[in-house]
Amino acid sequence: MAPQLQGYFNKVDEMAEGFIKRLSDAVAIPSVSADDAMRPQVVKMAQFLRGELEALGATVEERHPGAEPDRPHLQIPPILLARYGNDKSKRTILVYGHYDVQPALKEDGWATDPFVLSVDQKSGKMFGRGSTDDKGPVLGWLNAIEAHQKAGIEFPVNLLMCFEGMEEYGSEGLDDIIHDEAKKFFKDADAVCISDNYWLGAEKPCLTYGLRGVSYYQICVHGPGQDLHSGVYGGSVSEPMTDLVKLLGTLVDNKGKILVPGLNELVKPVDEEEKKLYEGISFEMKDLYDGIGSCSSIYQDKESTLMARWRFPSLSIHGIEGAFSAPGAKTVIPAKVIGKFSVRTVPNMEPHEVDKVVLTHLEYEWEKIRTNNTMEAKLLHAGKWWVSSPKHWNFAAASKAVESVFGCKPDMTREGGSIPVTLTFEQATGKNVLLLPMGSSTDAAHSINEKLDRRNYIEGIKLLGAYLHYVAEEPQVEQ
Amino acid sequence: MAPQLQGYFNKVDEMAEGFIKRLSDAVAIPSVSADDAMRPQVVKMAQFLRGELEALGATVEERHPGAEPDRPHLQIPPILLARYGNDKSKRTILVYGHYDVQPALKEDGWATDPFVLSVDQKSGKMFGRGSTDDKGPVLGWLNAIEAHQKAGIEFPVNLLMCFEGMEEYGSEGLDDIIHDEAKKFFKDADAVCISDNYWLGAEKPCLTYGLRGVSYYQICVHGPGQDLHSGVYGGSVSEPMTDLVKLLGTLVDNKGKILVPGLNELVKPVDEEEKKLYEGISFEMKDLYDGIGSCSSIYQDKESTLMARWRFPSLSIHGIEGAFSAPGAKTVIPAKVIGKFSVRTVPNMEPHEVDKVVLTHLEYEWEKIRTNNTMEAKLLHAGKWWVSSPKHWNFAAASKAVESVFGCKPDMTREGGSIPVTLTFEQATGKNVLLLPMGSSTDAAHSINEKLDRRNYIEGIKLLGAYLHYVAEEPQVEQ
Ligand SMILES: [Zn+2]
Numbered sequence: 025m026a027p028q029l030q031g032y033f034n035k036v037d038e039m040a041e042g043f044i045k046r047l048s049d050a051v052a053i054p055s056v057s058a059d060d061a062m063r064p065q066v067v068k069m070a071q072f073l074r075g076e077l078e079a080l081g082a083t084v085e086e087r088h089p090g091a092e093p094d095r096p097h098l099q100i101p102p103i104l105l106a107r108y109g110n111d112k113s114k115r116t117i118l119v120y121g122h123y124d125v126q127p128a129l130k131e132d133g134w135a136t137d138p139f140v141l142s143v144d145q146k147s148g149k150m151f152g153r154g155s156t157d158d159k160g161p162v163l164g165w166l167n168a169i170e171a172h173q174k175a176g177i178e179f180p181v182n183l184l185m186c187f188e189g190m191e192e193y194g195s196e197g198l199d200d201i202i203h204d205e206a207k208k209f210f211k212d213a214d215a216v217c218i219s220d221n222y223w224l225g226a227e228k229p230c231l232t233y234g235l236r237g238v239s240y241y242q243i244c245v246h247g248p249g250q251d252l253h254s255g256v257y258g259g260s261v262s263e264p265m266t267d268l269v270k271l272l273g274t275l276v277d278n279k280g281k282i283l284v285p286g287l288n289e290l291v292k293p294v295d296e297e298e299k300k301l302y303e304g305i306s307f308e309m310k311d312l313y314d315g316i317g318s319c320s321s322i323y324q325d326k327e328s329t330l331m332a333r334w335r336f337p338s339l340s341i342h343g344i345e346g347a348f349s350a351p352g353a354k355t356v357i358p359a360k361v362i363g364k365f366s367v368r369t370v371p372n373m374e375p376h377e378v379d380k381v382v383l384t385h386l387e388y389e390w391e392k393i394r395t396n397n398t399m400e401a402k403l404l405h406a407g408k409w410w411v412s413s414p415k416h417w418n419f420a421a422a423s424k425a426v427e428s429v430f431g432c433k434p435d436m437t438r439e440g441g442s443i444p445v446t447l448t449f450e451q452a453t454g455k456n457v458l459l460l461p462m463g464s465s466t467d468a469a470h471s472i473n474e475k476l477d478r479r480n481y482i483e484g485i486k487l488l489g490a491y492l493h494y495v496a497e498e499p500q501v502e503q
Numbered sequence: 504m505a506p507q508l509q510g511y512f513n514k515v516d517e518m519a520e521g522f523i524k525r526l527s528d529a530v531a532i533p534s535v536s537a538d539d540a541m542r543p544q545v546v547k548m549a550q551f552l553r554g555e556l557e558a559l560g561a562t563v564e565e566r567h568p569g570a571e572p573d574r575p576h577l578q579i580p581p582i583l584l585a586r587y588g589n590d591k592s593k594r595t596i597l598v599y600g601h602y603d604v605q606p607a608l609k610e611d612g613w614a615t616d617p618f619v620l621s622v623d624q625k626s627g628k629m630f631g632r633g634s635t636d637d638k639g640p641v642l643g644w645l646n647a648i649e650a651h652q653k654a655g656i657e658f659p660v661n662l663l664m665c666f667e668g669m670e671e672y673g674s675e676g677l678d679d680i681i682h683d684e685a686k687k688f689f690k691d692a693d694a695v696c697i698s699d700n701y702w703l704g705a706e707k708p709c710l711t712y713g714l715r716g717v718s719y720y721q722i723c724v725h726g727p728g729q730d731l732h733s734g735v736y737g738g739s740v741s742e743p744m745t746d747l748v749k750l751l752g753t754l755v756d757n758k759g760k761i762l763v764p765g766l767n768e769l770v771k772p773v774d775e776e777e778k779k780l781y782e783g784i785s786f787e788m789k790d791l792y793d794g795i796g797s798c799s800s801i802y803q804d805k806e807s808t809l810m811a812r813w814r815f816p817s818l819s820i821h822g823i824e825g826a827f828s829a830p831g832a833k834t835v836i837p838a839k840v841i842g843k844f845s846v847r848t849v850p851n852m853e854p855h856e857v858d859k860v861v862l863t864h865l866e867y868e869w870e871k872i873r874t875n876n877t878m879e880a881k882l883l884h885a886g887k888w889w890v891s892s893p894k895h896w897n898f899a900a901a902s903k904a905v906e907s908v909f910g911c912k913p914d915m916t917r918e919g920g921s922i923p924v925t926l927t928f929e930q931a932t933g934k935n936v937l938l939l940p941m942g943s944s945t946d947a948a949h950s951i952n953e954k955l956d957r958r959n960y961i962e963g964i965k966l967l968g969a970y971l972h973y974v975a976e977e978p979q980v981e982q
C-alpha cells in the first residue's frame with residue numbers, strides 16, 4: 025500500500041516559515057572550515073545542531089578526531105552521531121550531511137551579506153553561504169522529524185545521522201570514524217542516503233548514482249628570498265611566476281583536453297549502451313548556460329556536455345597563492361608562488377596512478393624549463409570516484425518519493441563533483457548509498473551569491489520525509 | 504673653497520633620535536595610495552608633512568588635481584609645493600619626493616607591524632612601510648633644514664620642494680602640475696634632485712643618471728557569468744584560467760628573454776665603449792644575492808647582471824586577480840581572471856611602439872588559443888625611460904658631497920626601476936635632474952619587511968645637506 029503522505033505534506037507547508045527561520049539561524053553562523061580564525065564558529069554550528077536535534081528527541085553523541093594533521097594547532101570539529109527512533113521492526117536509514125561551509129567574503133562580490141539569509145520574496149531565492157551546501161539539506165532531516173511530530177504521524181524508520189564540520193576542507197578524520205562506527209553506531213543501517221548535491225537543472229529532481237573523484241595538487245615554485253621590485257631586479261633573476269605559468273600551461277588544452285601523458289589511458293572506455301543512457305536525460309544546453317551564466321561551453325550538444333561532466337576526467341586550474349592578486353598595478357616579482365589545480369577522476373582511474381602520471385609529468389616538464397628556481401609538486405587531497413547500482417530498493421523508494429512530491433519520475437544522473445564520503449559509507453557499511461539532492465543546478469554552491477530556492481527547501485523537506493516512508497515499505501529486491 | 508660642513512654633520516648626529524622619531528610618526532600613517540579605503544590616510548600624511556614644513560618656516564601651497572580618472576569617487580591627494588628661502592643671490596634647487604606608500608599587510612609575512620617603525624638597535628635596521636620608499640628621503644630634506652637652523656648655519660640654497668601622494672599608483676595628476684608650474688612655482692630652479700632610489704649595494708653610495716621605463720599591462724579573460732564549482736562544470740566549460748596561463752606563457756622565457764616579436768628590435772644596440780662602463784662599477788654578485796635573498800640569478804657575472812637590470816628590457820608577470828589566491832584547496836573555476844605583467848623599457852623603446860607590439864602579440868596568441876572566452880588586454884600605465892648627463896655640475900656637486908660624508912667617490916649608475924617623474928621634471932624645467940639615493944639595495948622597497956638602515960638615514964641627511972652646500976659653489980660647467 026502506498027504511504028498516505030498528504031497530512032505530512034500539509035504540515036510541512038504550514039510550518040514553512042519556521043523551517044526558513046531555522047535555516048536563517050544556521051546560515052548566521054559562519055562555519056568556514058578552511059579558515060583558522062573561524063574554527064570557533066564551526067564548533068558553535070555543531071552545538072547549534074546538537075541542540076536542535078536533542079530538542080527533537082534525538083540522542084546525540086560526539087566524536088572528536090583530534091588535531092588536524094596539516095594544522096596541528098586546530099582541533100577537528102566534532103562529528104555528530106545522532107539517532108532518532110530505535111524500533112527493531114522498522115528499517116534503519118543512515119543519513120549524512122555537513123555543517124561547515126566554503127569561505128565567503130562580502131568583498132568577493134556577494135550582493136548581500138553571505139552570512140545573513142536574504143530571502144527574496146518574489147523569486148523565492150534564499151541567498152546565503154551554506155543555504156544549499158549543505159545546511160539546507162541537513163536541516164531538511166530535522167524539519168522532517170519535526171513535521172511528523174507536529175502532524176502526529178508516526179516516523180516510518182529509525183534514522184541515524186552523521187553530520188561533520190570538515191567537508192569543505194577534506195573531511196579530515198571522518199573516514200576513520202565511519203570505519204570505526206560501521207559495526208557500532210551505524211550497525212543497524214539498512215541503506216544510506218546523502219543529500220549534498222544538486223539537481224541537474226532547475227526544474228526536475230534527480231537521483232544520483234555516480235560521482236567523479238578529485239585529486240587536488242599544488243605546485244610550489246620558489247626562488248628569491250623575498251618578493252622583489254621588478255624594476256630593480258627584473259631581467260637579472262629567475263622569476264618563479266614565469267616558471268609556474270609555463271608549468272601550468274602544460275596541463276590542459278583550451279578545449280578541456282588533459283595533456284598529462286598516460287592520464288586519459290586510465291579511463292574506462294565508453295560502450296555503446298552507455299552512450300544511449302545520456303540521450304534520455306532531461307537536459308538542454310540552456311540548463312548549462314543558465315548554470316554557468318554564459319554560453320562559453322566547450323561542446324554544443326547535450327550528450328557530449330553531460331559526458332564531459334560525469335563520465336570523463338577534467339582538469340581545472342584554480343589559482344595562484346603568493347602572487348599579486350589584488351586590484352591595481354603592483355610591480356612585484358613574487359618570491360614564492362603556489363599554483364593550485366585539480367583533476368576530476370572517473371572509473372577506472374586509481375588515485376595513486378593519477379598521482380604518479382601527474383607528478384611525473386610535472387617533474388618532466390620542470391626539467392625542460394631549466395631555471396634556478398626550485399619546484400615542489402604534491403597532492404593536497406584525493407577523493408575517489410563512485411558508481412552505485414541505481415536499481416536497488418533504496419533508489420526505487422526515492423524515485424517513488426519524487427513522483428509523490430513533484431509528480432514526475434526523477435532523472436537518474438551521475439555528477440561531476442566528488443563527495444568522497446559516499447564511497448567511504450559504501451565501503452564501510454556494505455550498504456547501498458543513494459544521493460538525493462535538495463538544491464538545483466542554479467544554486468551557485470562554492471561561489472558568490474549561493475542560494476537555495478524556497479521551493480527546493482520546502483518541497484525538499486517533503487521529499488526527504490516521503491523517501492523515508494517509501495523506503496520503509498519497499499520490498500528488498502536488489503539487482 | 505670647499506664648504507665647512509663639520510658643524511652641520513655634528514648637529515645631525517646630535518639630533519638623530521629626533522629625526523628617527525619624525526620618521527616613526529610618518530610611517531605610522533598608512534598612506535597607501537592603491538587602496539580606496541586608505542585615501543583619508545594619504546591625505547592625513549599630506550597634512551602631517553605640511554605641518555612639519557610650516558613649523559620649519561617653509562611656505563607651502565597645495566595643488567588639487569581633482570578626481571582620479573580610474574576611480575572617480577576618489578580625489579587625488581594634494582601635491583605639496585613648498586619653498587624654503589628666497590634669496591636671489593643663491594642657487595635654487597628643486598627636490599621631489601612622495602609621501603604615499605605601497606600596500607602592506609601584516610599577513611603578507613611581515614615580521615613586524617608594517618605601520619610601526621621597528622628599530623632593531625643592534626643592526627640599526629628600521630623596519631616599516633615607507634621607511635626607505637620614500638618617507639625617509641622626504642623627511643631627509645626637512646631634517647637637513649632643521650639641523651641647519653639648530654646649528655645656526657646659513658642654508659646654502661633656496662629649496663623648492665614637490666611632494667606627491669600618488670607615486671605608487673601612477674602619479675595621477677602630477678605631470679600636468681609639473682608642466683603648469685615649470686614657469687611659475689618652479690621657475691627659479693637651477694637643477695633638480697630626486698631622492699627616491701637605492702644604492703647599488705649595501706655599502707657604497709651612488710649617483711644615478713639613467714632609469715628604465717615601465718609599461719604595465721593587464722589581460723582580462725572572461726567566460727562564465729560567475730565562479731563555478733570545478734566538479735560540477737569541469738570539462739564542459741571553457742575555463743578562463745586555462746586560457747590566461749597559456750597567454751602569460753607566451754611572454755617571456757625562463758632565462759628572462761622576452762618572446763614578444765619586435766620588442767627586442769626597439770632596443771638601442773650596445774657599443775663597445777658602453778660595455779666597458781659596466782666593468783668599473785663596484786659591484787659583486789654577492790651584492791645581488793644579498794639583495795634577492797638567494798642565488799637564483801640568471802647570469803653569473805657582474806656585467807651581464809648589471810646590463811640586464813639597467814640596459815636591457817625585462818618582462819615580469821606579477822600575478823592574477825580574480826583567481827583563487829588564498830591558502831588551502833578551493834575547487835573553483837574562476838569566471839574572470841586578470842593577469843598583470845609589465846615590461847621595463849630602455850632607450851630607444853617608445854612607449855606607444857611597445858604597446859603596439861605587446862598588444863598585437865597578445866591578440867595573435869589569443870587567436871591561436873581559440874576558446875569561447877573573451878580576452879581584453881590593455882595598458883594600465885606607462886612611464887618612459889630616462890638617461891641624463893652625469894658630467895653636469897649638479898652631479899659633480901653630489902659626487903663631492905658623497906666624498907665628504909662617506910670618504911669615497913660614488914659609483915655612477917643607472918637603475919632598473921622607473922621613476923617617471925624624473926623625465927617629466929627634465930622635460931618641463933629643461934634643467935639637469937640628479938637621482939641621489941638614500942637607501943640601500945637591501946631595503947626591500949615594495950616587499951615585506953621594507954627597512955631603512957639607521958646609517959643610511961642619518962648619513963643620508965648629512966649627504967642631502969652637503970649636496971646643497973656643494974651645489975651652491977659648483978662652477979657652471981656643463982657638458
Ligand atoms: Zn557539500
Ligand SMILES: [Zn+2]
Nearest residue numbers: 157192469470
Ligand atoms: Zn561544498
Ligand SMILES: [Zn+2]
Nearest residue numbers: 636637670699
Ligand atoms: Zn618611491
Ligand SMILES: [Zn+2]
Nearest residue numbers: 636671948949
Ligand atoms: Zn615605490
